[in-house]
Amino acid sequence: MAHQEGVTADAGDSSRVSLMNDPKARGLVFQALLIIAVIYLVYSGVTNAIDNLARAGIASGLGFFGERAGFDIGQSFIPYTNDSTYLRAFFVGLLNTMVVAFIGIFFATLIGFVVGLARLSKNYLVQKFATVYVETLRNIPLLLQLLFWYKAVLSILPSPRAGGLEPGAEVVFNLNNRGLYMPRIVPEGGAQLILYAFIVAVVAWILIGRWAKKRQMATGQQFPVFLTGLGLFIFLPLITYLVTGMPLSLEYASLQGFNMVGGWVIQPEFMALLLGLSLYTASFIAEIVRAGILAVSHGQSEAAFALGLRPNLTSRLVVVPQAMRVIIPPLTSQYLNLTKNSSLAVAIGYPDLVSIFGGTVLNQTGQAVEVISITMLVYLTLSLLTSAFMNWFNSSVALVER
Amino acid sequence: MNNKILSAVVGITAVAGLGATAASAATLDDVKAKGFVQCGVSTGLAGFSAPNDAGDWSGLDVDLCRGVAAAVFGDAKAVKYSPLSAKERFTALQSGEIDVLSRNTTWTMSRDTQLGLNFAGVNYYDGQGFMVRKSLGVNSALQLSGASVCVQTGTTTELNLTDYFKANGMTYNPVVFEKLEEVNAAYDANRCDVYTTDQSGLYSIRLGLSAPDEHMVLPEVISKEPLGPVVRQGDDQWFSIVKWVHFAMLNAEEMGVTSANADEMLGSTDPNVMRLLGKEGTFGEAIGLGNDWAYNVIKQVGNYGEVFERNVGASTPLAIGRGVNALWSKGGLQYAPPLR
Numbered sequence A: 001m002a003h004q005e006g007v008t009a010d011a012g013d014s015s016r017v018s019l020m021n022d023p024k025a026r027g028l029v030f031q032a033l034l035i036i037a038v039i040y041l042v043y044s045g046v047t048n049a050i051d052n053l054a055r056a057g058i059a060s061g062l063g064f065f066g067e068r069a070g071f072d073i074g075q076s077f078i079p080y081t082n083d084s085t086y087l088r089a090f091f092v093g094l095l096n097t098m099v100v101a102f103i104g105i106f107f108a109t110l111i112g113f114v115v116g117l118a119r120l121s122k123n124y125l126v127q128k129f130a131t132v133y134v135e136t137l138r139n140i141p142l143l144l145q146l147l148f149w150y151k152a153v154l155s156i157l158p159s160p161r162a163g164g165l166e167p168g169a170e171v172v173f174n175l176n177n178r179g180l181y182m183p184r185i186v187p188e189g190g191a192q193l194i195l196y197a198f199i200v201a202v203v204a205w206i207l208i209g210r211w212a213k214k215r216q217m218a219t220g221q222q223f224p225v226f227l228t229g230l231g232l233f234i235f236l237p238l239i240t241y242l243v244t245g246m247p248l249s250l251e252y253a254s255l256q257g258f259n260m261v262g263g264w265v266i267q268p269e270f271m272a273l274l275l276g277l278s279l280y281t282a283s284f285i286a287e288i289v290r291a292g293i294l295a296v297s298h299g300q301s302e303a304a305f306a307l308g309l310r311p312n313l314t315s316r317l318v319v320v321p322q323a324m325r326v327i328i329p330p331l332t333s334q335y336l337n338l339t340k341n342s343s344l345a346v347a348i349g350y351p352d353l354v355s356i357f358g359g360t361v362l363n364q365t366g367q368a369v370e371v372i373s374i375t376m377l378v379y380l381t382l383s384l385l386t387s388a389f390m391n392w393f394n395s396s397v398a399l400v401e402r
Numbered sequence B: 001m002n003n004k005i006l007s008a009v010v011g012i013t014a015v016a017g018l019g020a021t022a023a024s025a026a027t028l029d030d031v032k033a034k035g036f037v038q039c040g041v042s043t044g045l046a047g048f049s050a051p052n053d054a055g056d057w058s059g060l061d062v063d064l065c066r067g068v069a070a071a072v073f074g075d076a077k078a079v080k081y082s083p084l085s086a087k088e089r090f091t092a093l094q095s096g097e098i099d100v101l102s103r104n105t106t107w108t109m110s111r112d113t114q115l116g117l118n119f120a121g122v123n124y125y126d127g128q129g130f131m132v133r134k135s136l137g138v139n140s141a142l143q144l145s146g147a148s149v150c151v152q153t154g155t156t157t158e159l160n161l162t163d164y165f166k167a168n169g170m171t172y173n174p175v176v177f178e179k180l181e182e183v184n185a186a187y188d189a190n191r192c193d194v195y196t197t198d199q200s201g202l203y204s205i206r207l208g209l210s211a212p213d214e215h216m217v218l219p220e221v222i223s224k225e226p227l228g229p230v231v232r233q234g235d236d237q238w239f240s241i242v243k244w245v246h247f248a249m250l251n252a253e254e255m256g257v258t259s260a261n262a263d264e265m266l267g268s269t270d271p272n273v274m275r276l277l278g279k280e281g282t283f284g285e286a287i288g289l290g291n292d293w294a295y296n297v298i299k300q301v302g303n304y305g306e307v308f309e310r311n312v313g314a315s316t317p318l319a320i321g322r323g324v325n326a327l328w329s330k331g332g333l334q335y336a337p338p339l340r
Helices: A002-012 A023-055 A086-119 A124-137 A142-156 A192-219 A225-243 A268-294 A298-306 A311-348 A353-365 A368-397 B002-020 B027-034 B060-073 B089-094 B109-114 B156-167 B180-188 B199-208 B236-255 B271-276 B293-300 B304-311
Strands: A174-176 A179-182 A184-187 A248-251 A253-256 A259-261 A264-266 B037-041 B079-083 B100-106 B117-119 B124-126 B128-133 B147-152 B172-177 B194-198 B215-217 B225-232
Touching: A086 A124, A086 A268, A086 A311, A086 A353, A086 A368, A124 A268, A142 A268, A142 A311, A179 A268, A192 A225, A268 A311, A298 A311, A311 A353, A311 A368, A311 B172, A353 A368, A353 B156, A353 B172, A368 B089, B027 B037, B027 B060, B027 B236, B037 B060, B037 B089, B060 B079, B060 B100, B060 B236, B060 B293, B060 B304, B089 B100, B089 B117, B089 B225, B100 B124, B109 B117, B124 B199, B128 B156, B128 B199, B147 B156, B147 B180, B156 B172, B156 B194, B172 B180, B180 B194, B180 B199, B194 B199, B199 B215, B225 B236, B236 B271, B236 B293, B236 B304, B271 B293
Parallel strands: B037 B079, B037 B100, B147 B172, B147 B194
Antiparallel strands: A174 A179, A179 A264, A184 A248, A253 A259, B100 B225, B117 B225, B124 B225, B128 B194, B128 B215
């Protein structure tokens, strides 16, 4: 009865509504409750884990990061020995993951665009070949493909000692089942100037491009930006190299004992992983590219032809910019997939983050909760960074609607 | 709005659920309730734990699990096996997924003290060794500088390897895999010059290579690898059961009680044998089992010597001698405290 009275009293004053009946206030209350529940969930999860670990007598905390690792790693882009700390081992794994993901993304994009365009080709053979490629690779689980490439790489290549190499003799280029050996560039004094020359050339290339675009807008005159840029990119470092007295030398690999020593080596695990990741992801990217181009209506290119644009310019100025709008968002997902899929490296012995940190470090320290949490956090961060970059790129190529 | 309320409710229930999942201490009660022992074994190491032709698990480590089942249930078959990689094994035990880990696991101080685990004895004394192709012309581990070495992750092997090469001023290139089969395949494909793991493991793995005769195990043993069963810390009763199943098998060998003569021995008047077979005293009741616990272990699984010979001994393809694994009375290290 009292409730009934309340309702009628409220109805008397329509401007003042009870907080319970105000959808906005009610929404805020429930959202606050939800946030509290989530915070409590996380808090109790963490404290529970800590309590349970302590009760079970399992060491916890992040103190292990400062301890000596005591194990060796096959491939490292930063100086690392078995006397380094677990923290450094973590960074070695992180870098190995990032390197394979980055190069994988590069090749996947390249192959993906080529195959995607090939699927639209009017050449029967090219088009069918691209179709077979896409339908085969995207329909076989990646792990199997990785194992296949690893076994394929290993079983085709000879062992270094069976390759007919003279012990001790320097070779420029050698491919065996321990890796692809190439000369290593050894910088000497003044070599960093060459690096600076490359940077200057790239910056100049970009500036010239901007200037040329502005000039073309204003006067209609064109400028050979690409040739000039390429020329700068090649000749500026070359001249620096000659002027500074050729401060680079090459170190060659040679067969010594069991293995090749010296030179620059790409290990078979890396090759197999890169091959598997690139080819697999490229098959998805090819479909995305095809979809993007087909999404641009045929009328657009017809209109461009009617305006007198040549086919090359038509695709560069009319079709591709509109296709990119469709291509980039799903392309981002593929980049994220490739990065995450690189964790399958553990199956073929490539020392990535999961193998080194989530494998060896986890086992030597026994701190599974911390190690796995950190590993997950790293992949999350990598993915969010990739997303952020791609979103920025997307907004910079998005069509400006007038 | 309804969805938000729902998710909040789900969240709170989940929190309540988390609180309830504290590890239970009485493993024996759990095991009895479910009717079998969940035993963590390797993914396939001939002689220690591997499925045989009939698809049943067999091996030295498997027989310890069967012994525990015989002691608890009087039935050595009441075991279920969880094949685990080196990396997964401790987490599986810590989380309660398995009741006992019997998977050629090396007893080290950090594992014993920092992982919340207890080692219940040593059922095989081992040491780390190296296997190479005979064609390399190597006859000592000291000639291995510069070699590529295949090794499994999450093992003491990985650390011993580093220490050994470092101490001898040699270099090497590690190729690390997660699963035993992957290491085997990579070594067989000549990705590495050297395969390193416990020596018993090397003999076992060699049998599975495409041409076993082309490989040899180098004489150097570079580490101490006492392998034994592991249980969770904080359950002394279960710890005692696993420990004493192993000791009972050792004591049985020492007293000459075998699976063949166990019934006959029931009539023995030797007080040692009477205590072992439960004719005298209440040793089984003291650890929550029947007094015939050790009789069941010996009758159904055998004494340590029988188990050793059956799985890895001279009559098997592994043909490993007793060596340091002989009884203490025969010059070995296997020594069990008296059952009294």
